[in-house]
Amino acid sequence: MLAARQDIKAQLKASLKEALFALGLAEVPEVVVQETPPDKGGDYGTPVAMSLARTLRKAPPQIAAELLQHIVLPPWVRRAFVVGGYLNFELEPAFLLENALAPLPPFSPKEGKVLLEHTSVNPNKELHVGHLRNICLGDALARILRFVGYQVEVMNYIDDTGRQAAESLFALEYFGLKSPDPSVKYDHWVGEAYVRLHRAMADSEQRAQIEAGVQATLHRLEAGELRDQVDRILRAQLLTMYRLGAEYDALVWESDIVREGLLQEAMRALEATPYVFRPSEGKYAGALVMDTSPFIPGLEDPYLVLIRSNGTSTYTAKDIALQFWKMGLLEGLRFHRYDTQPSGAPLYSTCPEGEPMPFGGAQETINVVDARQSHALRVVQASLEVRGRRDLAERCFHLAYETVLLEGQQMSGRKGITVSVDEVLDEAVRRVRAVIAEKNPDHPSPEEAAEQIGVGAVRFAMLKTEARKQIDFRYEQALSLEGDTGPYIQYAYARAGSILRKAEEMGLLGERPDLTQATPYEVALAKVLLRFGEVVQEAARARAPHILAQYLLDLAAAWNGFYNAKTPEGKPATPVLTAPPGLRGVRLELVSALRQTLRQGLGLLGLKAPEVM
């Protein structure tokens, strides 16, 4: 059993702090330890001397030199030296390698539960590429948070009493569509009717009739009469979500929030506060409104309608009730087992005939919702403050992502200017299948690999960019298999696996590594590998999966660089299988550790790691 990996930077920081203390500093500043640029010598370094120049009234190089005199370094530091104002450390290569080969110690479990909501697609139409980003972000973040020790509950909100669902269901009725086309996926089939209805609404004569029908359908939805019909659409949508690799713990239906009395209870609680009231005159006469001005300054009109003067509740009111439930201010939802997901994990759903289950009541919430809803979510957050729970308001996080353009154009679900997720995935897989047929005609399982790589390409394209940047979905870019892509990383993984399989056939796997033979090539790769733990923690802290995605590109590139390294004479510099015995052992273990890390990293982004491509 190998010892667990040590945190090199943390240990260097600790040594530096001791040394600063020994210099007689009253206050020890924040110490930064970073990797050195390739041509500066050493492996890690610190600029801390520069930040002390003013307080100590000395030149940075002098401070660095004094630090060097006082510092007690771990035995694995071979050399420490001053460069300009920096103090750099050169590590024993054998130690760096040994550390990179050691397993990452497990993260300690975090207190409390995080409730993460994502997907929450209207159950009225097939998923389009705008939804893709939400699902990929939410699912990857859930995986990352779990990995670093959080207890995460993933929830998908089903807006079954919304106008969109009503329009779709009424469209079927309006156009007399009774038997679905068996060759068309059900959510697509319903979606066509929805788009057709919106075209019909352009006609003013039909519009009045349609509006009346939609209103009637809304009432039936609220009464729960059409649940089976919504359910059928939802189940078709779920197939797409599963295909993307997303899974959930619980579905929460909007109608259940209402039916189980959570909405009423939330409104009662709010009405008991001075910020929620019913004006008897003016613009909002007869409605129940919330004054958000103490919590959201600078609004022209800080009043938010919760219950309309006609007695119906707004979407935001239901959202507030949901948020109260998420954070344990309300209880009463009942659940039943709804589905078995592809991984085998059960999926639960709210349902009036169900049983109470320990969902909700989280200490922290994350809502993955597009940036256009920032104001709405700010209002929901304010409602917690209205309830006097500022502590809870501070622990709601809105993961706001910018919208996805389609080939430079704004999409529109109503007008049907979208590309469906199913279509994108099919096309991606088709392209990969063609590449496999060309490059690896003897592939043992081409269909499975094509699926993993095609879906991986799409997922990675959604994850590699920071969430708050608008992205333009372009087929050629999102489905590319070369460059900064998921398949690039998957390829690096498959290639590492291929070498290890050969090594096994040759009976080399048990070979003892001789760490003293490590060359700068191995050290360079080991250093990138060593960043993994820190990167995952940062991705979790910042709630930013792209940090991990970018790192995996770095890691795959470092591995490809190692793999292709040549001597000045143009000969392969880093053969694994034909290296001298002790060095071969080092390389085999390094490739094995690298492969393991790529697999883990891909898994955290929700990408599969194919053994053969």
Place this chain on the structure above:
RNA sequence: GCACCCGUAGCUCAGUGGAUAGAGCGUUCGCCUCCGGAGCGAAAGGCCACAGGUUCGAGUCCUGUCGGGUGCGCCA
């Protein structure tokens, strides 16, 4: 009008206040009698939108300006 987000190479994007700003795509030139060329190496390509400020040090923090996106309904 007010508020939030974004301006980094021709294009798409990385870049915890720290060393000479990095990738991919595209362009040009190389690399398979080495373990997978979905790969690698090299060249070219930058007033980090602009102007001030804070700091020993700013692409990164602050203020302003200009450009782009979005939000501010008894719609959802």
